[in-house]
Amino acid sequence: MKLFLFGIGGTGARVLRSLTMLLAAGAKAPADLTIIPILLDMDMQNGDTERALREVELYRAIRRVAYKDTAASQGAQTERRTFFATPLQPLGTLQAENAQEKIGDSVLPKLTDHEGTFEEFLSVSNMDDIDRELLKLLYDNSAKPTSAELKLNLSVGFKGNPNIGSVVFNALEDSAVYKYFTGAFNDQTDRIFLISSIFGGTGSAGFPQLVKLLQHPSQKIQIRNAKKGAVTVMPYFALEENSQSAIDQNRFLSKTKAALSYYQTQVNLDALYYIGDRPGSKLYPNVEGGAKQTNNAHVVEMLAAASILDFANKPEGEFGDAKRYFEYGLKRNDRTLDLPHFYDQTYNGLLEPLIRFAYATKFFTDFVPGNLGEAFAKNLSLSQNLRTNTFYTSLDNFMTHHFKNWLGEMAQNDRAFYPFDMQNDFNAMVRSKRIETGFFDKGISEKFLRDQAGKIENSLQSSFPEPEKRFMQLLIEVAEKCREKLGPLNRQLSDAAV
Amino acid sequence: MFVTLYELWLGQNNDPIYADEIFTPVGLITLLFSLALAALFYLILGRWKAIFYRTSHWIIALVIAGIFGYAYALWYALDATDAEETDSYMQGFGGVNLLYALIYFFVFSLLLKRFSIFAKRTPF
Incomplete structure (x- = not known):
């Protein structure tokens, strides 16, 4: 079984990082599982993403040499596969039907060739006056770093603005990476899982767009019928004060509430996992993106990664017609968790x-x-x-x-x-x-x-x-x-x- | 065979008792002792636990083999000849037997080390 795992934005990368660690440790997963991680992010230089990519590469390099080609036992002893057991395979290494464009073998394929501002992405200069004025009503046209929308440079992501991200992700269907994905998705047992945050920019914009796209009647039947799950990461950390940053953490909860009410009616998946936490006293640096965004790992990310394995471990018969929602609970609400805190x-x-x-x-x-x-x-x-x-x-x-x-x-x-x-x-x-x-x-x-x-x-x-x-x-x-x-x-x- | 091995270094003794009654049993016991010592080192201790298996331990075993070779040759020769004290031939016999004990232990080490776990690479 292949699990196509879309990790959207910085949270997607951080959860993938935790998943890589859990798989390296031999966390429980189906024996025939292959995970195809696909990170979707405009911020190609993001520190979190770069670190996750390096870890996946190391994982693959180790796994390639650590085990025999075939799982069958050779010689007197059976090969034990626990550490680094589950293959992580970049999308570009799969065979894809009708894929006209190669996407390379990176886990972070290029989402778009566009490099520049949101305004340039929309080709505002080619619009007629009425459309241009309408856009100015919808988006801030200033170049101030804290409020720039039309002038926002997309190379660092959407800086917490899902209203921008959703427009960019609307073009996902035409991207080489999505076309390659549809070409590579051919097996009825394959599944799809999405990781995103609900309070940021890239994840909260990309998730509903991607769900909509995967369920659209124009999609091939294998994709439409595939079992789909997602983990939505709600706020779990607080940021340092930074008046120069476009990311406003005071909007995290309101954005979460708005998005949740949208998901309730618009997102139809077989399994939807929600996880979040009351932010602790450790404040994260308020970095808009780029190489400096390297947040420390958090147990919420590890448990979000656990939801991926939970979804993969679910037998086919466990999915019914009704949507299923999952939340996570600990034995006790302590600020420092140890092994006994978990069920x-x-x-x-x-x-x-x-x-x-x-x-x-x-x-x-x-x-x-x-x-x-x-x-x-x-x-x-x-x-x-x-x-x-x-x-x-x-x-x-x-x-x-x-x-x-x-x-x-x-x-x-x-x-x-x-x-x-x-x-x-x-x-x-x-x-x-x-x-x-x-x-x-x-x-x-x-x-x-x-x-x-x-x-x-x-x-x-x-x-x-x-x-x-x-x-x-x-x-x-x-x-x-x-x-x-x-x-x-x-x-x-x-x-x-x- | 043992008579030849010893007389190669020591020459013939005027007393035929060395060739008739001493060289062969001393040579054989020295050979068996070295084999037993190597087996103890590689097959018993070397497979039991990682306690006595390093090169330094092997040198201790080698020294034990040498001491045994020397002491056993002297004791046996003294006993067989009924002499009160050792003479130069007897001392030489002890020295040559020491040398053979070292050689036997070294050869048995090469043969047995592959069957060991912890001393598989001892002494090299």
Whole structure:
């Protein structure tokens, strides 16, 4: 099954970032799932988008080498696929019928060739006087940075103005990327999912337009009949005061209310997920777009990404004729969340894999470099390859600079999600349970890891002759052993609220 | 075979007891001891846990093999010849047996290390 995932605007990119992390950790997803992420954004330089793209690229580079071509078991042992298991494939790499224009293999295909102001996009200079005057009634014609509408440079997105974005997205149907999508969408089991925010510019403009387009009678039947879902991210952060910025956070709630009432009647999807949060005390920089817009990861984005997997995991028969709405609830409304704050579905589907991946990350980044003289490392030629081989450098980059940062950003945000202390030793890494040690049992010690790595690597040699594939299996199994050592977690919340 | 190996270095002793009763059992026991030591290092400790498997540990095992080779040769020769104390031939025999113990352990290391887990790359 292919899931065509449209991420619209900066929120789309941030949720895709979280999804990439969850998939890297092996979050529960159908075995045959391939995700086709398509970011739709005019702001091609956006920092959030650029970071998400880099992470998807790293994910793909790792996955390409980590597993055998076919999922079937070869040799004595069956290949385990947990970390980086689900393929992420850019739209441009799919076969597309009748696609006249190639769109490249980026997850962020160009939405339009237009570079310039909204006024130029509308070709105002070619309009007759009456149309021009009408436009001036509808849009602010000043060039002031805080209120520019017609003079707004579209290369940084719509700066929180869905009234501009909706006009631009109206032309989506004629874009090369949409034509390619329609050509590539051929299977009845394929699904479509949309990510957008409801309080910004690009997402709130693009989402209803895209839904309308996907349901239009002129669309091919496979697209019209496909199961469609969406997550709408409502306000969850507050911005710093910036009188020079066109983004006015005081309008977030009013824009949300207006959009929700529109969605109620105009948006017909099989599953619609809503998520939001009361903004915390950590203020985000008020940046209109561009490379400087790199917001810290937030647990709301992770849970929005979880909705994508929830949608993908739903069996075909679960979708009825009626629209289904989903919201998210925690066990308790604390400002710092830990593993016990989540109910079983999230815990089993997302958090258990995250625990394992956190152990794998710590093993790879903290343990392996100091143990290159061990037999398992020598058998894998790690001392030669760790800093030169693309697979290992990509894995190191992903884990050290992206996964750990992602966890760190969520831990420092408000509301915080702080389940792991990656700076601490293995026994204290999972904050909700410290592994008890004694005279005979040192928990997850260096010796324990050396034992496990040595034995596991030795057992994998015949089935996985290629070192990179063997190393991925080693990571999966070492993480599993660490998880076993951790033992059952107490998932009852303690009385003291944080 | 052992008689040849020892007389290659030591020459023949006037007392035929060395060729008849000492060289072969000492050579055989030294060989078996080195094999047992290598098996203990690579197949038992080297597969059990990551405790005794590094090159430094291997050198300790090598030294043990050498000490055994020297001490066992002297003890056996003293016992077999009923001598009160060692002579230069006996000392030389101990030294040569030490050398063979080292060689046996090294060769068995090369043969057995592939079957180890933690000491697969020990000593190289």
